Amino acid sequence: xxxxxxxxxxxxxxxxxxxxxxxxxxxxxxxxxxxxxxxxxxxxxxxxxxxxxxxxxxxxxxxxxxxxxxxxxxxxxxxxxxxxxxxxxxxxxxxxxxxxxxxxxxxxxxxxxxxxxxxxxxxxxxxxxxxxxxxxxxxxxxxxxxxxxxxxxxxxxxxxxxxxxxxxxxxxxxxxxxxxxxxxxxxxxxxxxxxxxxxxxxxxxxxxxxxxxxxxxxxxxxxxxxxxxxxxxxxxxxxxxxxxxxxxxxxxxxxxxxxxxxxxxxxxxxxxxxxxxxxxxxxxxxxxxxxxxxxxxxxxxxxxxxxxxxxxxxxxxxxxxxxxxxxxxxxxxxxxxxxxxxxxxxxxxxxxxxxxxxxxxxxxxxxxxxxxxxxxxxxx
Numbered sequence: 001x002x003x004x005x006x007x008x009x010x011x012x013x014x015x016x017x018x019x020x021x022x023x024x025x026x027x028x029x030x031x032x033x034x035x036x037x038x039x040x041x042x043x044x045x046x047x048x049x050x051x052x053x054x055x056x057x058x059x060x061x062x063x064x065x066x067x068x069x070x071x072x073x074x075x076x077x078x079x080x081x082x083x084x085x086x087x088x089x090x091x092x093x094x095x096x097x098x099x100x101x102x103x104x105x106x107x108x109x110x111x112x113x114x115x116x117x118x119x120x121x122x123x124x125x126x127x128x129x130x131x132x133x134x135x136x137x138x139x140x141x142x143x144x145x146x147x148x149x150x151x152x153x154x155x156x157x158x159x160x161x162x163x164x165x166x167x168x169x170x171x172x173x174x175x176x177x178x179x180x181x182x183x184x185x186x187x188x189x190x191x192x193x194x195x196x197x198x199x200x201x202x203x204x205x206x207x208x209x210x211x212x213x214x215x216x217x218x219x220x221x222x223x224x225x226x227x228x229x230x231x232x233x234x235x236x237x238x239x240x241x242x243x244x245x246x247x248x249x250x251x252x253x254x255x256x257x258x259x260x261x262x263x264x265x266x267x268x269x270x271x272x273x274x275x276x277x278x279x280x281x282x283x284x285x286x287x288x289x290x291x292x293x294x295x296x297x298x299x300x301x302x303x304x305x306x307x308x309x310x311x312x313x314x315x316x317x318x319x320x321x322x323x324x325x326x327x328x329x330x331x332x333x334x335x336x337x338x339x340x341x342x343x344x345x346x347x348x349x350x351x352x353x354x355x356x357x358x359x360x361x362x363x364x365x366x367x368x369x370x371x372x373x374x375x376x377x378x379x380x
Contacts, residue, residue: 002027005045006152007055008035012359013181017054024048042232045155045225046239050218053180053207055160059141063151070103070112073142073149077116083124085153085228091132092117098144106144113142113151137227157224164221165274168201168267174303174339176217178361179203183211185357185368186299186337190214192254193298197288199257202268202281204301209277212253216243220275251279256294258284289326297333304338320348327351332375341366 005026009017014031022029024047026038036055040048048058062085065076086092094113096106103109117140118128129138139154161177183204188194190212196204210217219240225231259265262285272278284291288302304323305316327336328351338345341364346353355370 002039002041003045004037004039004061005048005155006035006037006059006061007048007052007057008059009054009056010175010178010181010360012357013054013178016181016184017052020052020054021048024051042225042230043235043239046223046236049156049160049223049225050216050239050243052160053211053217054177054184055156056177057154057156057160059152060155061150062153063149065149066147067144067149070109073109073144074112074116076149076151077113078120080117080120080151082117082120085230086129086138087229088121088125088127088129090129090137090227091135092129092138092140093131093133093136094140094142096142096144100146101144102146103144109142109144113140138224155223155225155228158221160218162221163206163217163275164219165276166201166203166206166271167274168270173201174203174361176203176207178339178359179303180207180211180217181359182301182337182339182368183208186301186335186370188299188301193256193295194254195256195258195294195298195300196302197258197286197291197300198302198304199259199268199283200264200303202257202271202283204303205255205257205268205281206271206275206277208255209253209272209280210275212255213248213250213277213280215247219243252282253280254295254298255281256284257281258286258288258291260285260287289322291326291330293331293334298335300331300334300336302336302338304340316342317348320345321350324350327371327373331373334373336371336373338369338371339366340369343367345369 011034014036018029018031018036021036021038025044026040028039030037045058063076063080065072067073094110096110121128141152141154143150161175163176194208199205257268265283265285269283272281346369351371353369354372357368359366359368
């Protein structure tokens with residue numbers, strides 16, 4: 001039986017996510033603002049959770065209604081057959097988001113949805129699930145438009161960008177699904193040389209190494225669907241085994257990372273080790289302005305400092321032209337990609353951006369600037 005799903009993702013990566021979901025077996029794929037809707041069976045849902053590098057989570061549509069008041073939303077919540085999906089021993093959390101909803105209080109809507117779910121369980125099971133806002137077994141998501149309410153049951157649990165292994169943290173970590181999307185935007189392919197010269201905790205490096213070794217991003221973690229009452233454990237074992245069998249093992253990869261701060265490199269090294277990638281990536285303590293290219297050509301990706309993160313605006317105005325000089329002098333033949341919230345970066349760096357891709361990094365309106373560096377490239 002085909003079910004309907006919605007997968008949110010960082011804004012700007014919807015088309016790339018649609019490609020991923022089709023590869024997992026999705027049908028009726030439709031790109032919308034901030035995510036992708038799709039249809040498929042439970043094998044598809046399991047596979048999408050395991051394999052998607054870009055989705056934030058996979059939501060299963062379980063209810064829909066038009067509404068004019070909170071009571072109609074309550075009736076929808078009480079009518080969904082929740083007791084077929086999970087039990088009273090499971091904890092739950094309810095998240096409500098809206099666009100142009102006329103209702104005055106989303107908190108009250110959340111309360112009425114909770115009341116509807118609990119009343120359903122009392123009627124069917126004689127008890128009700130407890131609420132856990134920190135680490136629930138089940139996450140119920142409600143999305144309100146001006147006239148409609150859709151209820152989803154989260155098949156993922158923790159966000160999918162939480163791969164299950166990253167340990168060391170830095171001041172401004174880049175989410176894994178955004179890093180994976182930027183790698184795909186860059187066109188980098190396994191086997192090509194890749195460099196992140198300001199690698200921080202190593203997010204780009206880990207995502208690239210997993211892609212190079214064909215490691216499914218969800219192999220190290222668990223998912224909410226494993227607690228569903230209709231969970232097919234044998235089907236899930238088969239899907240996991242297929243992913244494990246296709247993994248490759250190479251002693252070293254042409255993937256390089258550097259950072260001016262040795263503490264950041266220690267974080268990256270710890271995270272690579274936690275991901276089972278110790279020794280696969282070459283790390284170096286070095287200022288990007290002094291770093292020699294590790295190959296004659298390759299792809300550079302980075303999330304440089306842009307005021308919000310590490311440096312003041314005045315420092316950046318002086319630093320960007322130096323970065324441009326470094327690229328021009330030492331990286332002819334390289335394609336360079338920088339994620340930044342500083343929309344003036346392309347003008348300040350002194351090189352012509354060949355492409356600008358809008359992306360949202362959390363609440364920050366960002367761009368991925370592409371610079372194709374050629375020998376003797378003119379500045380300004």
